[in-house]
Amino acid sequence: MNEFDIIREVFAPLTASAPGAFNLSDDAALIESQNFVVTKDLMVAGVHFLPKDPLDLVARKLIRVNLSDLAAKGAKPVGYFLGCVWPQNVKREDIELFARGLAEDQQKYRISLYGGDTTAHRAKAGPLTLSATFFGTPPKQGVVSRSGASLGDDLYVSGTIGDAGLGLAAIRKEFKFTTVDKASLTGRYRLPEPRLVLGGALAGLATAAIDVSDGLIADAGHLARASGLRAEIDAVAAPRSPGAAAWVAAQDNRWKALAKLASFGDDYEILFAAPPALRRSVTVAAKASRTEVSRIGSLTRGEGVLFLDEAGAPIPVPEAGYDHFKKER
Amino acid sequence: MNEFDIIREVFAPLTASAPGAFNLSDDAALIESQNFVVTKDLMVAGVHFLPKDPLDLVARKLIRVNLSDLAAKGAKPVGYFLGCVWPQNVKREDIELFARGLAEDQQKYRISLYGGDTTAHRAKAGPLTLSATFFGTPPKQGVVSRSGASLGDDLYVSGTIGDAGLGLAAIRKEFKFTTVDKASLTGRYRLPEPRLVLGGALAGLATAAIDVSDGLIADAGHLARASGLRAEIDAVAAPRSPGAAAWVAAQDNRWKALAKLASFGDDYEILFAAPPALRRSVTVAAKASRTEVSRIGSLTRGEGVLFLDEAGAPIPVPEAGYDHFKKER
Numbered sequence: 176m177n178e179f180d181i182i183r184e185v186f187a188p189l190t191a192s193a194p195g196a197f198n199l200s201d202d203a204a205l206i207e208s209q210n211f212v213v214t215k216d217l218m219v220a221g222v223h224f225l226p227k228d229p230l231d232l233v234a235r236k237l238i239r240v241n242l243s244d245l246a247a248k249g250a251k252p253v254g255y256f257l258g259c260v261w262p263q264n265v266k267r268e269d270i271e272l273f274a275r276g277l278a279e280d281q282q283k284y285r286i287s288l289y290g291g292d293t294t295a296h297r298a299k300a301g302p303l304t305l306s307a308t309f310f311g312t313p314p315k316q317g318v319v320s321r322s323g324a325s326l327g328d329d330l331y332v333s334g335t336i337g338d339a340g341l342g343l344a345a346i347r348k349e350f351k352f353t354t355v356d357k358a359s360l361t362g363r364y365r366l367p368e369p370r371l372v373l374g375g376a377l378a379g380l381a382t383a384a385i386d387v388s389d390g391l392i393a394d395a396g397h398l399a400r401a402s403g404l405r406a407e408i409d410a411v412a413a414p415r416s417p418g419a420a421a422w423v424a425a426q427d428n429r430w431k432a433l434a435k436l437a438s439f440g441d442d443y444e445i446l447f448a449a450p451p452a453l454r455r456s457v458t459v460a461a462k463a464s465r466t467e468v469s470r471i472g473s474l475t476r477g478e479g480v481l482f483l484d485e486a487g488a489p490i491p492v493p494e495a496g497y498d499h500f501k502k503e504r
Numbered sequence: 505m506n507e508f509d510i511i512r513e514v515f516a517p518l519t520a521s522a523p524g525a526f527n528l529s530d531d532a533a534l535i536e537s538q539n540f541v542v543t544k545d546l547m548v549a550g551v552h553f554l555p556k557d558p559l560d561l562v563a564r565k566l567i568r569v570n571l572s573d574l575a576a577k578g579a580k581p582v583g584y585f586l587g588c589v590w591p592q593n594v595k596r597e598d599i600e601l602f603a604r605g606l607a608e609d610q611q612k613y614r615i616s617l618y619g620g621d622t623t624a625h626r627a628k629a630g631p632l633t634l635s636a637t638f639f640g641t642p643p644k645q646g647v648v649s650r651s652g653a654s655l656g657d658d659l660y661v662s663g664t665i666g667d668a669g670l671g672l673a674a675i676r677k678e679f680k681f682t683t684v685d686k687a688s689l690t691g692r693y694r695l696p697e698p699r700l701v702l703g704g705a706l707a708g709l710a711t712a713a714i715d716v717s718d719g720l721i722a723d724a725g726h727l728a729r730a731s732g733l734r735a736e737i738d739a740v741a742a743p744r745s746p747g748a749a750a751w752v753a754a755q756d757n758r759w760k761a762l763a764k765l766a767s768f769g770d771d772y773e774i775l776f777a778a779p780p781a782l783r784r785s786v787t788v789a790a791k792a793s794r795t796e797v798s799r800i801g802s803l804t805r806g807e808g809v810l811f812l813d814e815a816g817a818p819i820p821v822p823e824a825g826y827d828h829f830k831k832e833r
Binding site: 188189213214215216222223256259260274277278289294296297302304306 | 517519520540548550551552588603606607620623624625626629630631633637
């Protein structure tokens with residue numbers, strides 16, 4: 176059973192009377208009559224964060240993964256609803272530390288908690304489970320959907336790719352990074368940086384956008400599919416941090432390593448499409464929002480994703496992002 | 505550590521810049537600039553429903569406990585966001601059965617799913633955990649808050665009290681009910697009836713309202729506290745179903761039994777306050793919405809809740825509703 180099939184086949188039909196739900200094929204919904212952009216992301220200990228991660232960072236990650244969805248839509252965040260299922264033996268200090276993390280990022284992003292529900296598992300029955308529903312106002316140019324890309328559009332991504340996955344590998348001591356790289360990579364895993372300013376600047380420029388949470392290749396597939404096109408990605412052009420470059424250099428098979436970086440997920444960058452005629456405007460928007468943006472490919476006729484080597488030949492891609500019903504990580 | 509202290513002391517400060525969050529002292533928040541009423545309730549297997557309950561009924565209970573919050577505010581439901589954390593070994597048929605329950609109640613209440621997040625626990629790591637964020641439009645008279653009751657207002661409750669708790673006792677074979685009573689009581693536990701029509705009719709009449717989820721006495725305490733008053737409840741006047749009446753008759757201590765009924769929780773009735781001058785209007789609203797409503801007490805000077813016997817003497821109340829951080833049930 177596949178997570179995306181379940182959403183498309185089992186849950187999407189339940190949105191038939193709500194055009195603003197985009198048939199569950201987008202990161203966020205638009206409550207049209209009132210013009211709110213809303214998104215909801217869950218985080219479960221042992222799945223989306225490490226059970227021993229400091230709870231203030233967990234809280235801030237919860238906020239940021241949700242803000243990343245709003246960023247990809249060009250929305251300006253306003254507030255959120257929070258649901259917590261705590262282990263029964265949780266201590267008050269734990270919850271306070273968690274709330275301090277919320278407070279810190281609330282101030283940083285000028286958002287507020289609006290409500291929610293607090294409950295606890297039965298003794299030893301389950302891990303900390305967090306749910307947040309965020310809402311924001313859409314950009315005046317309208318939200319950037321997943322499905323608006325046109326044939327021939329360029330494909331761009333912000334920041335660097337694969338760092339969070341390598342950060343997790345560093346925490347698990349699966350690879351020896353330099354101290355500086357390790358700090359930077361684990362930071363990317365524990366505390367993503369939602370690209371809100373860039374997202375706002377792309378409204379009216381980008382024809383389609385998605386936040387990279389399942390992995391660059393998987394999310395390019397989501398965007399391409401929603402737009403009825405194929406995504407072609409230049410493996411070398413997909414941007415890498417110094418730590419990721421060092422890791423790639425140490426791998427036996429460079430192409431396999433690049434494909435792995437593009438499959439890790441948890442990047443929380445914005446992947447977007449824009450017409451070639453707007454290349455200059457995209458550069459200006461990136462500069463104005465002080466965010467690195469790389470042109471990594473284009474949208475062509477066909478379906479799926481081609482991850483291409485220097486000669487333009489497709490690199491085999493072993494796994495298409497994380498599927499919660501399929502495997503453990 | 506107490507759940508309500510945590511909400512008031514740890515989380516409420518995070519809503520300081522959002523007046524519509526009512527300092528987390530209400531069932532639902534008002535997103536004022538856009539006029540939406542939003543509520544969020546979690547349900548965890550083993551805590552809020554039995555792990556073996558049929559999943560279509562679990563889905564419908566999730567919808568209904570949230571709609572009950574909107575009903576108490578007089579709001580008209582529009583849609584919801586859904587978060588599911590499934591056990592890793594969940595079968596597709598299970599999820600489909602769950603979705604069928606959602607579809608059934610979506611049609612019944614004319615609401616739509618708008619978005620959400622689907623994920624899974626690691627193998628054997630936790631129970632099915634559900635989160636829903638519901639939104640609706642406020643009544644034109646404005647939402648009915650928890651805090652608007654005045655000194656001398658009457659206190660009313662819809663339907664009957666304690667049935668869901670007895671339904672759980674029946675499922676656990678802790679008491680032998682007649683076949684008819686058992687079916688009715690277990691139905692109240694598994695499938696609450698949100699009082700949406702009554703809630704709408706009370707807008708403009710009720711000065712304060714809350715849905716009874718923690719238990720009549722506990723929720724009367726929440727309403728009284730928010731209004732700066734004391735709730736006095738006539739134990740005999742608190743309405744009982746035939747099954748509950750049979751159970752009370754079989755108990756050694758009648759007053760203790762009545763206090764227990766008023767502490768069980770999961771009733772999903774509306775407890776509300778209204779001025780004595782509006783008694784007739786309340787009766788008309790109840791009739792028009794075909795919902796039984798009982799006058800059970802009043803709001804007086806002081807604090808807390810007095811649960812009174814026929815002579816007007818307070819009955820000791822052993823437990824003040826369910827606290828997720830305190831005990832198991």
